[in-house]
Amino acid sequence: MLDDDGDTVEVQVAVIDAEFRPSHEEFDGRVSGTKAVAGDRDSVEATEDDDGNPDYVHGTPVAALLGGQEFGISGNARMELIAAADDHGTVFSGYVRDGVAHAVDEGARVINASLGDQWSTWDYEETVEQIQEVTYEKPQEDGESETIEVGTAAVFAAGNDGNNLSKDDVTEDGEGEYINPDDFEYLGEVWDQILIAGGSHDWKKHASSNYPGQDEEIQDRFLVAPFTARSATNTDDDAEGMFRGTSFASPRIAGMVTGIIAQWPHLDASEATGRLLETASQESELYEENDCGPNEDLNCGYYYLGQGHADFEAALEPKGDVVQPAGEQVEDDESHDVQESYASWSHAFGNGFQADEELFDGAVAFDELGRDYRVDLSGHHAGGFALDTHVRQRLETHLGNASVAGDESIEIAEGVSMAARYTDSGELLTGRFDMEFDDTRMSAFGFQGGEENPMETVLEGADTAMLSSTTPQFTHSLDDVAGVAAEVGLTDTFSISAEYWSGRSDEDPAERMLSEDTVGLSDYGVDRQDVALHMQATDDLRLSLGQGMLREDNGMLGSRGYGALNLGDEHELHVTSFGAEYAVSDRLSVTGQYEYGQGRMDGGAGMIRSIDNLRTEQATLGVAWDGDDHQVALMANQPMRVTGGEIEASVPVGRTVDGEVVREDRTASIGTDGRQTDIELGYSFMPDRDSRFNANLLYMDQPNHDPNASGEWAGAVTYAVRF
Numbered sequence: 001m002l003d004d005d006g007d008t009v010e011v012q013v014a015v016i017d018a019e020f021r022p023s024h025e026e027f028d029g030r031v032s033g034t035k036a037v038a039g040d041r042d043s044v045e046a047t048e049d050d051d052g053n054p055d056y057v058h059g060t061p062v063a064a065l066l067g068g069q070e071f072g073i074s075g076n077a078r079m080e081l082i083a084a085a086d087d088h089g090t091v092f093s094g095y096v097r098d099g100v101a102h103a104v105d106e107g108a109r110v111i112n113a114s115l116g117d118q119w120s121t122w123d124y125e126e127t128v129e130q131i132q133e134v135t136y137e138k139p140q141e142d143g144e145s146e147t148i149e150v151g152t153a154a155v156f157a158a159g160n161d162g163n164n165l166s167k168d169d170v171t172e173d174g175e176g177e178y179i180n181p182d183d184f185e186y187l188g189e190v191w192d193q194i195l196i197a198g199g200s201h202d203w204k205k206h207a208s209s210n211y212p213g214q215d216e217e218i219q220d221r222f223l224v225a226p227f228t229a230r231s232a233t234n235t236d237d238d239a240e241g242m243f244r245g246t247s248f249a250s251p252r253i254a255g256m257v258t259g260i261i262a263q264w265p266h267l268d269a270s271e272a273t274g275r276l277l278e279t280a281s282q283e284s285e286l287y288e289e290n291d292c293g294p295n296e297d298l299n300c301g302y303y304y305l306g307q308g309h310a311d312f313e314a315a316l317e318p319k320g321d322v323v324q325p326a327g328e329q330v331e332d333d334e335s336h337d338v339q340e341s342y343a344s345w346s347h348a349f350g351n352g353f354q355a356d357e358e359l360f361d362g363a364v365a366f367d368e369l370g371r372d373y374r375v376d377l378s379g380h381h382a383g384g385f386a387l388d389t390h391v392r393q394r395l396e397t398h399l400g401n402a403s404v405a406g407d408e409s410i411e412i413a414e415g416v417s418m419a420a421r422y423t424d425s426g427e428l429l430t431g432r433f434d435m436e437f438d439d440t441r442m443s444a445f446g447f448q449g450g451e452e453n454p455m456e457t458v459l460e461g462a463d464t465a466m467l468s469s470t471t472p473q474f475t476h477s478l479d480d481v482a483g484v485a486a487e488v489g490l491t492d493t494f495s496i497s498a499e500y501w502s503g504r505s506d507e508d509p510a511e512r513m514l515s516e517d518t519v520g521l522s523d524y525g526v527d528r529q530d531v532a533l534h535m536q537a538t539d540d541l542r543l544s545l546g547q548g549m550l551r552e553d554n555g556m557l558g559s560r561g562y563g564a565l566n567l568g569d570e571h572e573l574h575v576t577s578f579g580a581e582y583a584v585s586d587r588l589s590v591t592g593q594y595e596y597g598q599g600r601m602d603g604g605a606g607m608i609r610s611i612d613n614l615r616t617e618q619a620t621l622g623v624a625w626d627g628d629d630h631q632v633a634l635m636a637n638q639p640m641r642v643t644g645g646e647i648e649a650s651v652p653v654g655r656t657v658d659g660e661v662v663r664e665d666r667t668a669s670i671g672t673d674g675r676q677t678d679i680e681l682g683y684s685f686m687p688d689r690d691s692r693f694n695a696n697l698l699y700m701d702q703p704n705h706d707p708n709a710s711g712e713w714a715g716a717v718t719y720a721v722r723f
Contacts, residue, residue: 014103017059018085019046021234026068061231073255076262114247166213199227222306280308341563439489474558478503674707
């Protein structure tokens with residue numbers, strides 16, 4: 001969560017200690033105020049001896065390690081420096097409690113107390129209530145503010161006696177400092193807001209640092225940081241020195257808590273401290289040993305280091321899956337896992353998605369704690385249609401189409417016929433069944449995905465297998481397609497036709513981008529229906545004008561989207577088509593088709609909310625010559641492409657403190673810049689019924705509708721013999 005300038009927010013913290021030198025350059029711009037709470041003392045600065053040297057040095061290096069300019073862990077701390085020692089450097093419990101009260105009054109989200117025995121000092125009803133009731137005020141544009149209860153995180157130094165803090169291991173005479181959570185009357189209510197800071201050296205407990213021992217409640221709230229630190233000192237405004245002790249491990253951990261809250265101020269004290277505990281490093285070899293404790297049967301890592309070394313970077317990493325909520329609240333029940341959010345754009349959209357690259361820039365997702373993270377979605381949406389893969393598939397299909405079997409037409413009865421195309425192995429590629437009576441023709445047809453629709457009129461009279469495809473390329477991902485068609489003569493000049501086909505696919509190119517354990521991918525389905533009016537202008541010229549609708553489920557022009565990049569459940573494209581067929585002679589025919597589509601997509605609950613004014617076009621021109629044994633076909637084909645449209649997106653860019661998702665509405669134009677044109681020459685020679693020779697040469701200009709792409713050539717020569 002960032003402020004209006006894109007920076008992390010400042011966090012009010014408090015350092016309760018003996019003395020401070022507020023004028024030290026480390027504190028420049030970092031101190032919100034000072035307060036002396038010990039007796040009649042009115043200054044937080046240390047008293048000096050006869051030589052002008054401070055009587056004691058402690059609070060200044062502690063505060064500098066938490067939020068100082070150079071030594072501080074967190075650059076977002078606004079520190080209240082609270083002196084709780086009298087003129088002799090003595091800290092009394094009452095002074096500390098007064099310091100807590102003042103810190104809470106100032107709204108401190110974090111309190112660092114690098115002092116002596118803290119437990120009896122803080123175990124008071126009033127003190128516990130105070131650190132529970134701290135709130136965070138989020139300013140609003142109208143001058144008001146929204147309030148959220150977050151509590152205060154307290155970080156205590158473990159002490160430097162080298163003692164076990166678990167009571168059961170204390171000597172009979174009571175020697176040693178220890179903690180007994182069972183004896184707490186009130187402090188247990190805020191135990192999940194407290195961290196205990198021990199000192200480490202070379203991934204082990206420092207010899208002088210107190211340690212948690214066998215009590216699991218103490219282990220659960222115990223972290224370690226380096227026992228030795230360089231920091232500011234109060235002998236001068238730029239003085240610094242080396243310091244040793246858990247007093248200087250504690251502010252480092254407090255600074256980490258501050259840094260977490262600075263980025264996500266909606267986190268309460270329990271969540272912020274808990275994240276440090278969950279992500280603590282346990283690389284120490286002590287965690288591999290299990291012979292510690294009174295009975296030598298406890299894990300040594302937990303026994304000496306608690307949860308481990310505080311790891312700030314790890315604590316900033318997301319907890320659990322990073323998701324985008326579908327609604328307006330971060331904790332909406334429906335959300336989209338970013339790792340499973342992909343869009344695979346079809347060939348119609350050109351070489352990848354052509355929307356503005358900044359459309360999804362700055363998008364965020366949220367972890368289990370509601371923390372927002374910038375996510376890079378550039379690798380999550382791309383063209384799912386590789387041209388080389390397509391050409392290879394067409395070549396493989398061509399080997400089957402160019403077989404000796406070719407098209408087989410059978411006249412079953414008068415006016416009843418069947419045509420089919422098989423591979424040499426007998427697999428059916430395409431087929432149609434026709435019945436004609438009077439002025440009516442009825443057909444049933446089907447084809448495999450990647451094959452030509454047998455009802456296409458371009459090169460209908462030619463038996464030459466072609467590499468280029470006039471059927472929209474998104475049908476290549478379908479398993480099988482089946483349909484029906486009918487044409488009825490109205491007069492000698494005019495007739496009307498209707499056609500419907502449908503196909504489904506369980507497989508999608510985007511699955512290559514998803515993890516192997518992804519489940520629940522929706523099926524892709526296409527239905528198309530067309531009505532056309534035909535005019536036999538002359539004996540040799542037939543003109544057609546059609547209107548159709550392409551309806552898709554879980555996709556758009558063959559594109560597929562999932563999760564936060566889903567494309568909605570249904571899409572419709574309304575198509576207007578023009579066609580002409582001209583018989584130049586008994587052997588030579590020319591055919592042309594042009595289609596213009598216009599539609600709109602209503603997106604799902606992801607970022608893509610709609611695509612308005614979507615426009616498409618495709619065109620084909622074919623010339624076929626059919627001899628007795630020789631056939632020649634020339635075809636110029638411009639596959640379907642998106643010529644324009646506007647994509648509307650609602651992009652989450654952050655959150656408010658009360659959990660509302662901050663979204664930006666964005667618009668980008670889409671459409672291919674180029675226009676792929678396939679020009680193909682095909683030749684077929686069948687010297688007898690058991691052999692066939694085919695040759696094809698295909699040139700693709702601006703492949704994938706990319707104006708900067710170099711033209712590509714493809715060719716195939718086949719010779720098939722049937723035994």
